[in-house]
Amino acid sequence: xxxxxxxxxxxxxxxxxxxxxxPTDVHTAEQRLRFYAxxxxxxxxxxxxxxxxxxxxxxxxAERTPPGFVFDIKAFRAFTGHDIPLSCLPRELRGQVGxxxxxxxxxxxxxxxxxxxxxxxxxxxxxxxxxxLGAVLFQFSPTVRPGAVVETHLEHCVDMMAGATVAxxxxxxxxxxxxxxxxxxxxxxxLGVVNVxxxxxxxxxxxxVPAVWEATxxxxxxxxxxxxxxxxxxxxxxxxSGRFQYVYSDAELGAMLPGMRRLEEQAGQVHxxxxxxxxxxxxxxxxxxxxxxxxxxxxxxx
Numbered sequence: 001x002x003x004x005x006x007x008x009x010x011x012x013x014x015x016x017x018x019x020x021x022x023p024t025d026v027h028t029a030e031q032r033l034r035f036y037a038x039x040x041x042x043x044x045x046x047x048x049x050x051x052x053x054x055x056x057x058x059x060x061x062a063e064r065t066p067p068g069f070v071f072d073i074k075a076f077r078a079f080t081g082h083d084i085p086l087s088c089l090p091r092e093l094r095g096q097v098g099x100x101x102x103x104x105x106x107x108x109x110x111x112x113x114x115x116x117x118x119x120x121x122x123x124x125x126x127x128x129x130x131x132x133l134g135a136v137l138f139q140f141s142p143t144v145r146p147g148a149v150v151e152t153h154l155e156h157c158v159d160m161m162a163g164a165t166v167a168x169x170x171x172x173x174x175x176x177x178x179x180x181x182x183x184x185x186x187x188x189x190x191l192g193v194v195n196v197x198x199x200x201x202x203x204x205x206x207x208x209v210p211a212v213w214e215a216t217x218x219x220x221x222x223x224x225x226x227x228x229x230x231x232x233x234x235x236x237x238x239x240x241s242g243r244f245q246y247v248y249s250d251a252e253l254g255a256m257l258p259g260m261r262r263l264e265e266q267a268g269q270v271h272x273x274x275x276x277x278x279x280x281x282x283x284x285x286x287x288x289x290x291x292x293x294x295x296x297x298x299x300x301x302x
Contacts, residue, residue, distance in 0.1 A: 002264050002268065002269055002270060003260065003264070003269075003270045003272060003289075003290070003293045003294075004041045004042040004070055004134075004269065004270070004271050004272070005040065005041070005042070005271075005272040005273075005274070005286040005289050005290050005293075006036075006040040006041065006042040006043045006044070006271075006272075006273060006274070006282075006286050007040070007043060007044070007273065007274050007275075007276075007277065007282030007283055007285075007286055008043075008044040008046045008074075008224070008273050008274065008275040008277060008282065009043075009044065009045075009046040009047070009277055009282075010032060010033060010036040010043055011029070011032065011047075012277045012278075014277070014278055014279045015277070015279060015280055015282075015283075016032075017279070020279060020280050021280040021283050022035055023035070030060070030064055033061065033064045033065065034064050034065070037064070037065040037066060037069050038066075039283070039287075040283070040286060041068065041069060041070065042069065042070040042071070042072065042134060042271055042273075043069075043070075043071060043072075044071075044072045044073075044074060044137065044273045044275075045061075045071055045072070045073045045074060046074050046277075048073050048074050048075070048076060048123070049074040049075070049076060049077050049080075049139070050077065050088060051076070051088055052076050052090065052116065052119050052120060052123065053073065053120075053123040054119075054123055055122050055123050055125060055126055057123075058123050058124065058125070058126040058127050059126035061126075061127065061132075062126050062127055062129075062130035062132050065132065067131075069132055070132055070133075070134040070271070071127055071132055071133060071134060072134040072135050072136075072137055072167070072222070072271060072273065073123075073124065073127070073133070073134075073135075073136050073137065074136075074137045074139060075120065075136055075137060075138045075139070075157075076116065076120055078105055078108070078113075078116055079105070079116075079117075079120075079138060079157060079160075080138050080139060080140045080141055080144070081105070081140050081141035081143055081144040082141045083102045083103075083104065084102060084103050084104065084105070084108075085101065085102050086098075086099075086100065086101055086102065086103060089112075089116075090115075090119070093112050093115060093116075096109055096111070096112050097109070097112060117160045120136075120160075120161075121160070121161070121164075124136065124164055128163070128164070133164060133165075134165065134220070134271060135164075135165040135166065135167040135194055135220060135222060135271070136161050136164050136165070136166050136167065137167045137169060137196065137222070138157055138166065138167065138168050138169065139169040139171065139196075140168065140169065140170055140171055140172075141171065142171045142172045142206060142207035143172070144170070144171075144172065145172050145174050145175070146174055146175060146180055146183070146184070151187065154168070154187070154191065155191060158191050158192070158193060165194065165217065165219075165220055166191075166192075166193045166194065167193060167194035167195075167196050167217075167220075167222050168188060168193050168194070168195065168196060169196035169198060169224060170184070170196075170209055171207050171208075171209065172206055172207060172209070173205070173206055173207075173208065173209050173210075174206075175209060176209050176210055176212055181212065185212070185214055185216055188216040188217075189216045192217060193216065193217060194215075194216060194217040194220050194221060194222050195212065195214060195215065195216040195217070195221070195222075196222045196223070196224050197211050197212060197213055197214075197221065197222065197223045197224070197259070197263070198210075198211060198223075198224055198226065199211055199223065199224070199225040199226065199227075199228070199256065200225075200226040200227070200228070200233070201226075201227075201228050201229060201230035201233045202228075202230075203230055205230075205233060207233075208233065211223075211256075211259065213259035213260075213262050213263060214266070215262075215263050215266035215267035217267055218267060218268075219267055219268055219269065220267055220268070220269055220270075220271065221263035221264070221266065221267040221269070221270045221271070222270070222271045222272075222273065223256075223259075223260060223263070223270065223271070223272045223273070224273045224275055225248070225272065225273065225274050225275060225276065225285065226244055226246075226275045226276070227244045227245065227246025227248070227275070227276045227281075228246055228248075228252075229243070229244065229245055229246045232244075232245060240277075242278060244275050244276045244277055244278060244281075245276070245278040245281065246276045246281060246285075247276070247281050247284060247285060248276075248285050248288065248289075250288060250292065253285075253288055253289050253292055254292055257292060257293070260272065260293075272286070272289055274286050274289075
């Protein structure tokens, strides 16, 4: 299969309304994942951004999905320039950090940083052993901009994830403006990471980058589709899924197929992840894309 499509998360609260996507007799975490994996070939684990995943949960994910199913795992927020609420850190590490409600990566003691990296790597092992780990996605904060210090940290991220495929999604437009665009792509090729092609609202947003249809990894390309709801893009109130309310039209998806075909030619396999997580919009969008790509969406199942 050259294109794998799915959603970012399969457990958003707005998706769990009985009968919306999951049948009314599907109630448990195990049932939901098994049902989702019967409909799509891949998924992105989004919860790992908010709290470190555990090997136990990763082993359950591997057990509950069929052969060939793929998980892309979002890297923990501490590694990607975001504010770190103390409550997001493992309980046993909080006492080593302080009492403030929010900290930054630079504020963490070096042994805490190393422990966080170790736990992130350990959580990947069950999926790697099962052949179900796609990429580890580092979605950097819009505050992360080009520069020598930042690029040293990017290299460190790749080093810490040695043995896994790493993907970078930048969220400040400066990464792909003017001559910097070529430097950004060259850096990712040198580091051997996947350039995440982003579809998102365009306009006067510093935190929205253009879609750059270039593969930087020899075996994998990733497209993340956030929808085009410009009015909600930077809204801070309410659940995060509300920012990404959007159902793509067939015409909009069809216009992106040539770019995806280009990625397929360059990298072989393409993951298309819909971050339109409000209700079942992610699943609806992924199904439409698979139908456009394959003609019959059922042909992409295991």
